[in-house]
Amino acid sequence: MNDPRLLTLLTLVQVKNYTKTAQRLFITQPAVTHHIKSLETEFDIVLFTGNKGFELTKQGQILVEYARRMMNQSRELTEAISDSLSLKKTLALGITNEAIALCAKKNLLSLLFEVYNSNANLMTLSSADIFTYLKEGKLDFAIVDGSYDDDAFDGILLDTMAIVPVCYTEGKFKEIKRVTRDMIKNNPIILGAPNNGMCEGTLYHLKNSNINISQVPTFHSNSPFLLGELIKSKDGIGFMYEELCGQLKDVKRMDLMNFKASQGIYLVYSQNSFDKPTLKALVKVLKKWKERQ
DSSP, X not given: OOOHHHHHHHHHHHHOOHHHHHHHHTSOHHHHHHHHHHXXXXXXXXXXOSOTTOOBOHHHHHHHHHHHHHHHHHHHHHHHHHHHHHTXXXXXXXXXXXXXXXXXXXXXXXXXXXXXXXXXXXXXXXXXXXXXXXXXXXXXXXXXXXXXOTTTEEEEEEEEEEEEEEEETTSTTTTOSEEOHHHHHTSOEXXXXXXXXXXXXXXXXXXXTTOOOTTSOEEXXXXXXXXXXXXXXXXXXXXXXXXXXXXXXXXEEOEETTXXXXXXXXXXXXXXXXXXXXXXXXXXXXXXXXXXX
């Protein structure tokens, strides 16, 4: 059901060469040129700026974005029909590394599989990749920490997780129960990945507490294990979800006066999802699950 012209366009944008595009698609170079010209004529646009780097015009960027969605949806359609014939669906679930703590603590994954009763492909991804994959139909839904665009996605709040300051259990802060502002400003700071929920939540609440760390050496990771190793090797002060702290043996929680931080954990799915009935059933079950927590 794919328009071969769109496949030609996407391939040309990727390889940036007419000859190599033709070779990859097993067509002639004139056919590649014809496909591109045909798209430009149909939509009355110019796809490329004319530079040698195959830079797309604004209209070209729009067409490429929608072409990718159409190709992915066509693939999803093929898989959905195949799954319906075999009476088994493959669930595609994305989870941010930091949100895994909630899944482990409250047995959430078992509940999801009860609803779907299917094969599953679970991926740990950055928030940015998760939202891109949801839009492209590569994920059925995702569990993320932090906010989402409610114009493109629907979601349900699963829980909130407290963000706490932590240190290495055998480091210079091992006898310290309450960290001070001066300690934060004079020691390495270890945070989650930039633009991910845990890091953004930490920075937001530090700013609200009038704690400026812009001049402090800062280290980031989206891996809970590596966060623990950074806190240990730098003997600095980290900020992470309290649930994660409890899962890392060499890290202990500290207190920080007037610092009350938390981040929401959401189950998110695209408003354009084709599997609305199952998602509605899942949301209903999750609401009951929340009431029992």
